[in-house]
Amino acid sequence: MRRYSRITGTGSSLPPRRLTNADLVAELAQRGVETSDDWIVERTGIRARHFAERDVCSSDLGLEAARNALDAAGLQPQDIDLIIVATSTPDMVFPSTACILQNKLGANGCPAFDVQAVCSGFVYALTVADAMIQSGSAKRALVVGAEVFSRILDFDDRTTCVLFGDGAGAVVLEASETPGILSSDLHADGKHVGILCVPGNVYGGKVLGDPLLKMDGQAVFKLAVGVLEKAARAALDKAGMTDADVDWLIPHQANIRIMQSTAKKLGLPMDKVVVTVDQHGNTSAASIPLALDHAVRNGQAKPGQTLLLEGVGGGFTWGAVLLKL
Ligand SMILES: CC(C)(COP(=O)(O)OP(=O)(O)OC[C@H]1O[C@@H](n2cnc3c(N)ncnc32)[C@H](O)[C@@H]1OP(=O)(O)O)[C@@H](O)C(=O)NCCC(=O)NCCS
Numbered sequence: 109m110r111r112y113s114r115i116t117g118t119g120s121s122l123p124p125r126r127l128t129n130a131d132l133v134a135e136l137a138q139r140g141v142e143t144s145d146d147w148i149v150e151r152t153g154i155r156a157r158h159f160a161e162r163d164v165c166s167s168d169l170g171l172e173a174a175r176n177a178l179d180a181a182g183l184q185p186q187d188i189d190l191i192i193v194a195t196s197t198p199d200m201v202f203p204s205t206a207c208i209l210q211n212k213l214g215a216n217g218c219p220a221f222d223v224q225a226v227c228s229g230f231v232y233a234l235t236v237a238d239a240m241i242q243s244g245s246a247k248r249a250l251v252v253g254a255e256v257f258s259r260i261l262d263f264d265d266r267t268t269c270v271l272f273g274d275g276a277g278a279v280v281l282e283a284s285e286t287p288g289i290l291s292s293d294l295h296a297d298g299k300h301v302g303i304l305c306v307p308g309n310v311y312g313g314k315v316l317g318d319p320l321l322k323m324d325g326q327a328v329f330k331l332a333v334g335v336l337e338k339a340a341r342a343a344l345d346k347a348g349m350t351d352a353d354v355d356w357l358i359p360h361q362a363n364i365r366i367m368q369s370t371a372k373k374l375g376l377p378m379d380k381v382v383v384t385v386d387q388h389g390n391t392s393a394a395s396i397p398l399a400l401d402h403a404v405r406n407g408q409a410k411p412g413q414t415l416l417l418e419g420v421g422g423g424f425t426w427g428a429v430l431l432k433l
Contacts, residue, residue: 113241113249114288115433117183117280119176120401121169122388123160132157132270136263143266153364157273157389159258165199167208169276170254173397174213180404181280183248185213188280190246191220192237194229194253194393196422197260198222201310205254215250225296226304227360227421229253229393230277231429234417235292237281238429252278253393260306262320271362272321273389277397287432290414291346293339294427303327304422332366335426337373340418343428351375354430355413356403360420361385361395370418382408392421409433 127135129145136143148154160169170193178185191213193206200208206220225232230253237249254276261269281289308319336359344350351374359367361384371381382403384395391398396417403409411433418428 109285111242111244112284112286112288113238113281114284114286115279115431116282117177117179117181118278118397118401118404119173119178119180120275120277120398121172121176122158122275123164123169125159125161126156127159128156129154136266136269139263141264141266143270148270152271153385154271154389155386158275160256160274164256166195166197166254166256166276167199167205167212169256169274170205170209170252170278171212173254173276173278174209174250174252177250177278177280181282183280185215188215188248188250189218190237190240190249191215191218192223192233192249192251194223194225194233195255196224196226196229196392197256209252225421225425226423227362227390227392227395228419228423228425228427230396231292231417231419231427232294232425234279234281234289234429235294235427238289238292241281241283247283249281250278251281252276253395253397255392255394257392260319260321267325268321268323271390273391275388275391275394275398277394277401279397279400290430290432291343292427292429293342293346295335295339296423296425298423300331300424303424329363329366331424332362332420333369336366336370336418336420339426339428340370340374340416343416343430347430349414349430353414354380354416356380356382356409356415358382358396358399358403358415358417360418361388361399362390
């Protein structure tokens with residue numbers, strides 16, 4: 109009998125400090141950086157985002173999301189036999205945020221590692237966890253997307269600092285005789301490294317190069333719109349399904365215009381698209397599990413429904429995961 113993996117619990121976490129566009133506009137004005145609520149809403153759909161306090165790391169947000177997902181699945185930390193954290197804002201250079209989270213959670217002993225695929229991180233991590241469960245090397249995985257992007261924003265660059273936020277989302281993925289995850293389709297193209305990156309690195313105790321986020325917004329926009337449709341269609345083809353079978357599209361929450369364009373290309377109306385970008389901004393690897401948890405908890409996404417998750421981000425990376433809830 110084929111072994112599948114299935115999501116049995118979701119959870120999320122947002123730091124309490126919430127900044128509306130008006131709050132951010134006022135803070136930026138103090139630095140001499142000019143922007144407006146109208147510009148941000150019109151170009152991105154973002155109205156608010158959450159920023160973590162200085163002493164809060166990705167593992168702290170991931171921990172709360174993980175505990176919520178475990179509660180929803182009716183499991184204890186010791187029941188978990190695999191932890192994967194998708195993050196581009198790790199607590200430390202090493203060890204992995206997954207190991208730090210594992211210790212905070214009290215799930216010590218099981219394999220734990222990070223996946224680095226920027227905003228596609230969660231679909232990458234979910235695909236890896238699914239493969240490990242299908243192969244029999246894990247039974248109950250915790251898959252987390254956790255970010256503190258506020259740490260790597262250049263608040264003098266209005267073209268990027270208004271776009272991102274902090275947060276975490278998590279799922280418990282368990283072995284199951286019924287699907288579960290139906291298919292996935294992942295890609296990367298390293299020739300686009302420069303259009304979205306944090307180019308600095310650590311050398312001899314100092315940061316070499318710029319440690320803040322750089323983005324060519326228009327290049328990212330164009331690439332994202334093209335590849336997301338292809339990955340979504342490939343995941344549907346692999347499962348022998350069509351866009352008509354999709355109950356909910358849960359895209360990476362970067363920009364409402366990218367989401368609208370992808371939904372249109374897939375022939376899906378916006379009332380089948382889970383939208384949280386207005387309240388969270390772009391939380392990178394956390395955005396999809398945050399949106400998924402939001403949809404589950406507010407009763408939008410129901411057991412038995414077909415969900416299409418899709419992510420795109422720095423690398424350039426992109427991918428989609430099709431699943432039955
Ligand atoms: C970043 C993004 C919102 C910019 O929107 P855009 O329509 O491409 O805007 P442009 O870059 O052409 O800039 C238009 C004008 O707005 C200005 N502008 C940029 N940021 C601004 C801000 N925060 N407030 C006010 N004006 C701003 C620019 O300076 C430019 O002014 P100019 O015409 O006088 O030169 C858009 O390109 C985008 O969403 N890209 C994808 C980003 C993304 O999703 N990244 C993450 C992927 S994982």
